[in-house]
Amino acid sequence: MSSSLPSRVTLVDVGPRDGLQNEKQAVAAAHKIELVQRLQQAGLREIEVTSFVSPKWVPQMADGAEVMAGIARPAGVRHSVLVPNMKGFEAALATRPDEIVVFGAASEAFSQKNINCSIAESIERFAPVTAAAREAGLKVRGAVSCAVACPYEGEIHPDRVELVVRLMKEIGVQHVGIADTIGVGTPRRVQAAMERALKHYPLAEVSGHFHDTYGQSLSNVYACLEMGIASFDASVAGLGGCPYAKGATGNVATEDVVFMLHGLGIETGIDLDALVDTAAWISGVLGRKPVSRVANAMLARRAAA
Numbered sequence: 537m538s539s540s541l542p543s544r545v546t547l548v549d550v551g552p553r554d555g556l557q558n559e560k561q562a563v564a565a566a567h568k569i570e571l572v573q574r575l576q577q578a579g580l581r582e583i584e585v586t587s588f589v590s591p592k593w594v595p596q597m598a599d600g601a602e603v604m605a606g607i608a609r610p611a612g613v614r615h616s617v618l619v620p621n622m623k624g625f626e627a628a629l630a631t632r633p634d635e636i637v638v639f640g641a642a643s644e645a646f647s648q649k650n651i652n653c654s655i656a657e658s659i660e661r662f663a664p665v666t667a668a669a670r671e672a673g674l675k676v677r678g679a680v681s682c683a684v685a686c687p688y689e690g691e692i693h694p695d696r697v698e699l700v701v702r703l704m705k706e707i708g709v710q711h712v713g714i715a716d717t718i719g720v721g722t723p724r725r726v727q728a729a730m731e732r733a734l735k736h737y738p739l740a741e742v743s744g745h746f747h748d749t750y751g752q753s754l755s756n757v758y759a760c761l762e763m764g765i766a767s768f769d770a771s772v773a774g775l776g777g778c779p780y781a782k783g784a785t786g787n788v789a790t791e792d793v794v795f796m797l798h799g800l801g802i803e804t805g806i807d808l809d810a811l812v813d814t815a816a817w818i819s820g821v822l823g824r825k826p827v828s829r830v831a832n833a834m835l836a837r838r839a840a841a
C-alpha cells in the first residue's frame with residue numbers, strides 16, 4: 537500500500553450516462569447537452585456522456601447520437617460512451633467519442649440480466665470492439681460490475697474479479713474500472729477487489745466506481761486513495777442507478793468526493809461552487825433535491841447568507 541495519498545485525482549463524471557439512464561421521466565436531449573456543458577465549465581475533464589445500447593433495454597439513452605452531436609468538444613475534455621457490441625460501436629464511432637467503455641461483470645447472473653450473455657460471450661463480443669476502437673485511435677476502458685457483490689448472486693469473490701480483469705487485459709482493454717454496482721462494499725472488501733485489478737493493470741489504469749446505496753462510497757474512495765488509485769467515477773448530484781440492479785442508488789456524488797479531496801489537499805481542477813450550481817440545476821430539471829450531502833449543505837448555507 538502506498539504511504540502517501542495521490543496529489544492529484546481525476547474524476548470522471550458519469551452523471552449524464554449512469555446518472556440519467558435509470559430516470560423514469562423522459563429527460564430532453566437538450567438538458568443532457570446542457571448538463572455536459574455545465575460539467576465542463578465546472579472543470580470536469582472526463583465525462584461519460586451516453587451509451588449506445590438497445591433502446592428497448594435502456595430507452596433513456598436512445599438519444600445518444602443527438603447528445604454527442606450537441607455537446608461542445610473543447611480541447612482537453614475527454615468524452616466517453618458505453619458500447620456493448622459492434623452494433624453499438626459503429627453507432628458510437630460516428631459520434632467521435634474520445635474513449636469507449638465496454639462493460640462486463642464479475643457475476644454470471646448480472647452479465648445475463650444486463651447484457652444478455654455470459655461473461656465468456658461478453659469477452660468474445662468485446663474483443664472485436666476493442667480491436668476496432670484501438671484501430672480508430674480511441675482509448676478503451678472496461679467496467680467490471682458486481683466486483684464486490686451481485687444483486688442476484690450475493691457476495692462475489694475477488695478471484696472472479698481477477699478473472700474478468702485478466703480477460704479484459706488479454707483482449708487489449710487499456711483501463712479497468714472496478715464497480716461496486718449495489719454499493720454494499722466496505723473498504724477492505726473494495727481493496728481486495730482492487731488488488732486483483734492491480735495484478736494486471738498499472739495504478740494509472742485502474743479506477744473505482746462506487747454506488748452509494750449503503751453510504752460506503754466515500755470511505756471506499758478513501759481506501760483506494762490509500763492504495764495510490766487516483767481515478768474515480770462519480771455522478772453530479774449523486775444521480776443514478778443501474779436498471780439491472782433494482783434498488784441501487786446513484787454513484788458517489790461528485791461534489792462529495794471533490795469536497796473530501798480538496799479537504800485532503802488533493803487537486804482535482806474542479807470548481808466546487810460551479811459543480812454545486814450544476815447539481816442544483818439538474819436536480820431542478822428532475823424536480824427533486826440533489827442527493828449529495830455537500831451540495832445540500834452548500835445550498836442551505838447560500839440560502840441563509
Ligand SMILES: CC(C)(COP(=O)([O-])OP(=O)([O-])OC[C@H]1O[C@@H](n2cnc3c(N)ncnc32)[C@H](O)[C@@H]1OP(=O)([O-])[O-])[C@@H](O)C(=O)NCCC(=O)NCCSC(=O)C[C@@](C)(O)CC(=O)[O-]
Nearest residue numbers: 588589590593620623624639650651652679681715717778
Ligand atoms: C447488449 C444488448 C444490446 C444485447 O441485447 P440482445 O437482445 O441480446 O441483442 P441482439 O444482438 O440479440 O439484438 C436484439 C435487438 O437489439 C438490437 N441491438 C443490439 N445491439 C444494439 C446496440 N448496441 N444498439 C442498439 N440496438 C442494438 C438489434 O439490432 C436487435 O434489434 P431488432 O432486430 O430486434 O430490432 C442489450 O442487452 C442491451 O442493450 N443492454 C443494455 C445494458 C445497459 O445499458 N445497462 C446499463 C449500463 S451498465 C451499468 O450501468 C453498470 C456500470 C457500467 O455503470 C458499472 C456498475 O455500476 O456496475
